[in-house]
Amino acid sequence: MQSLTISGSDSRFLFPTTSMSMPDPKPSVAFFPAHISKPIFSTRVSPGSVKAKAAVNDGLVAEVAEAAELSFYELLGISESGSLVEIKQAYKQLARKYHPDVSPPDRVKEYTRRFIRVQEAYETLSDPRRRAMYDRDMAKGIHLAFSAGRRRYQNDEGMDEKGEWKSRWQAQVSELKRRSMNKDSKGSMSWGARMRRQREESCNGL
Amino acid sequence: MAEPAYIVASDNETTGEEKSSAAFPEIAIGIDIGTSQCSIAVWNGSQVELLKNTRNQKMMQSFVMFKDDTPSGGVSSHLSHEHEMLSGAAIFNMKRLIGRVDTDPVVHASKSLPFLVQTLDIGVRPFIAALVNNVWRSTTPEEVLAIFLVELRAMAEVQLRRPIRNVVLTIPVSFSRFQLTRIERACAMAGLQVLRLMPEPTAVALLYAQQQQQTEHENMGSGSEKIALIFNMGAGYCDVAVTATAGGVSQIKSLAGSAIGGEDLLQNMMRHLLPNAESLLSDHRINEIKSMALLRVATQEAIHKLSFQTSVQVDVDLGNGSKIRKVVGREEFEAVNQKVFDRCESLITQCLHDAKVEIEDVSDIIAVGGCSCIPKIKNLILKIFKREELYKGMNPSEAAACGAALEGAVASGVSDPFGNLDLLTIQATPLAVGIRADGNNFIPIIPRNTTMPARRDLIFTTVHDNQTQALIIVYEGEGNKVEENHLLGYFKITGIPPAPKGVPEISVCMDIDASNALRVFAGVLQPRSSHPAIPFMEVRMPTVDDGHGWCAEALHRAHGASLDLVTVQKKI
Structure with missing residues (x-):
């Protein structure tokens, strides 16, 4: 279970993770939201360590880490039986809180990350078919495998919803396969972690 | 010493960092730069107010006249007659030309305007020039827009008694990001900082969200989600948006837009009235510009009248030997422009499809912009939705500027004790x-x-x-x-x-x-x-x-x- 909660997509906001140890056609490429052009981490984080979370202790970051581990229902603050109306209301309420246009100026970056996460939750749960799939995955304890930002191009993509549906499902299957293969490996880092590491180094070098 | 026409405050592009990090000491004003008309609005502390120029006009014609040494725009200068704008000395329709290269069909369609638009079809800027003392003086859409914005800014500064720096501008949905940089450049030339560039229908959507929120407050409403379709068609562009509104939040579900507008209706009609208009319209022989202007004014008047009556008498002497004397019926006008109307229809259906919204789900249908008063436009919208009526709570020519002013106030961090600014637009990518x-x-x-x-x-x-x-x-x-x-x-x-x-x-x-x-x-x-x-x-x-x-x-x-x-x- 541990490897599930800290691997790939769910840790996209922050910390280095256990990830694949062999060339893999589906590396985790979810990473830090963009407008961060400077590394916000002054502490160097050790790859693959859950303690990294504590090392990156900056309050704000820990808070987001928490958000990253929440289910879409928890993220929106509704029950798993919540109706579409409730989902929409919760989304609009959270948008008013986290949308960068209305968030406090000093927290825009953090809130932007949160908003994108809330948006993903809303888009999944407000679509009956995607919600059903998500619910099924959640029952299996793999609900964090979803990530709207992570995909490969398919020629038929966007042609019909079924295609998208199928590709998501396939992405999840391969993600699961990957995880079961690499459960214990700690040799490599997520893309985001590598990026941060590299930026940090280039900064230190200056 | 002559005042410079405009000040180049910064030649650099405004960067995102500047935009997002600055603390905003002032309320940004909202500007709706239309292809033919322009208006400017600001949050006055309790509501949105449209500013008027010295001639008490809320709507100002978007043009810049190049005369003598100093160019002057439609905010300050007064035209004795419509023909003056069509003498070749005035540049207008800059919103159709900005950020386009000379292979663009929209640029080609602009070649029949009285000023010079020359294309060499090699993918560079078109050659745009105004006729000053029988000499073509070259200019760019950015320069024209900047001169116009300087006038707008001066007008607002006098009325609000404070310097104006931050603005929210409305833009067509179909504008590319390259075109947006040209708008930003024009603003920088005019000493203005762009806080937001808002697709026009999303500005209208924000105004709608505010109106809905006020109604809810009055009726102690439940705050349930309402879906509205916004159709905005002016002289240059036709834009459509679907918005889901609840509690002051306007969530843009889909956007669609195209560079079609009143200008196309006008040109189709001119060609219809004068079948061999082509050489007259595109040759730009100086002595023919006047004939072209006469035809343009007569056609424009006829189209306006056809919104209120079913037929109109066109009677114009072009001064070059040809005369037009013809009765034009509304149906004839509609047939000549069938393609434009078809395109409007397809934009609406595309937008509904993209938003995954059925026509029954749409609570309100809002039509704004100059072309929204054309009966054919109204009818085609009502027909799509199988309705009897459009939304009535908005002034079609002021809505976009008002929405931009609301966004300006919200983005400037202003709060209102009565909750009138508890608003948010969640935008979507138009392209x-x-x-x-x-x-x-x-x-x-x-x-x-x-x-x-x-x-x-x-x-x-x-x-x-x-x-x-x-x-x-x-x-x-x-x-x-x-x-x-x-x-x-x-x-x-x-x-x-x-x-x-x-x-x-x-x-x-x-x-x-x-x-x-x-x-x-x-x-x-x-x-x-x-x-x-x-x-x-x-x-x-x-x-x-x-x-x-x-x-x-x-x-x-x-x-x-x-x-x-x-x-x-x-x-x-």
Whole structure:
């Protein structure tokens, strides 16, 4: 279970993770939201360590880490039986809180990350078919495998919803396969972690 | 000493950092720059107020007259007659021309305007010039817009008794990011800082959200979600949006837009009235400009009248020997412009489809803009929705400026004790952004109608063995082929570790923040390593400046397919 909660997509906001140890056609490429052009981490984080979370202790970051581990229902603050109306209301309420246009100026970056996460939750749960799939995955304890930002191009993509549906499902299957293969490996880092590491180094070098 | 026409405050593009990090000491004003008319509004502390010029007009004609040494715009100058604007000395319709190259069909359609628009079809700026003392004085749409904005700014500063710096401008949905940089450039020339560029129907949507919120307060409403369709058609552009509104939040579900408008209706009608108008309209012989102006004014008047009566008598002497004396019926006008109306219809249906909304779900249908009073437009909208009435709570010519002013107040951090500014627009991308790959194909990375802020990525790979470099060419648009889309810029990633083709994993990520700044990241992923194979490049787009029509061709000629990328197909 541990490897599930800290691997790939769910840790996209922050910390280095256990990830694949062999060339893999589906590396985790979810990473830090963009407008961060400077590394916000002054502490160097050790790859693959859950303690990294504590090392990156900056309050704000820990808070987001928490958000990253929440289910879409928890993220929106509704029950798993919540109706579409409730989902929409919760989304609009959270948008008013986290949308960068209305968030406090000093927290825009953090809130932007949160908003994108809330948006993903809303888009999944407000679509009956995607919600059903998500619910099924959640029952299996793999609900964090979803990530709207992570995909490969398919020629038929966007042609019909079924295609998208199928590709998501396939992405999840391969993600699961990957995880079961690499459960214990700690040799490599997520893309985001590598990026941060590299930026940090280039900064230190200056 | 003569005052300079305008001040170049900054020649640099306004950057996203400037936009988002500044603390806003003042309330930004909202400006709706229309193709033919313009208005300006501001939050006055309790409500939105439209500003009037010295002649007590809320709507000012968008033009700049080049006369003698000092150009003057439609805010301050007064025309004795409509013909004066059509003498060749005035530049107007700049919103149709800004940021377009001379291969663009919209530029070609502008060649029949009284001032000079010359195209050489090589993908550079068109040659635009005003006739001053029988000499063509060249200018650019940015310059014209800047002169106009300087006048608007001066007018607002006098009335509000404070310096104006921050603005929210409305823009057509179909504008590319390159065109947006031209608008920003014009603002910078006028000493204005762009806080937001808002697609016009989304500004209207924000005003609608505020109105709904007020109604809810009055009726102690439940705050349930309401869906509205906004149709906005002016002289230059037709835009459609679907918004879901609840509790002051306007969530843009979909956007659609096209460069069609009243100008097309007018030109089709002019050609219909004078069948061999072509040489008169496009030759720009100085003595024929007057005839052209007479025809234009007469046609314009006829179209206006046809909104209120079923037929109109056109009686005009063009002064060059030809006279037009004709009765034109409304049906005739509608038949001549059938294609334009069909396009309006298809924009609405496309927008509904993209929003995944059925016509019964739509609570209100809002039609704004100059063309919204044309009976055919009203009827075609009502027919699509099988309704009897359109939404009545808005002034069709003021709504966009009011919405922009609301956004200006919200984005400036102003709060209202009565909750009238507890508003938010959640914007969506009007066009897809992506890169060239798989030969000449456009591969979207952030699709159209994606909620902003957004971040998406895709993996690509090389097409040649031991390919060490790849060109990331960024486009925006909806076409499958790159040439059907707008080029935003390009950069090269180098140092890809030598490997057989198809092996390197090149990640291209795009990020759009809430102020609509686009950044593109590209680099090579390296399995089993904590370092990317090469440093990731982060580039703010667009990077192209003028003459970008040439760039793609030149790149192709210089490099062929040697720096190409292909998408990675799903492997299971």
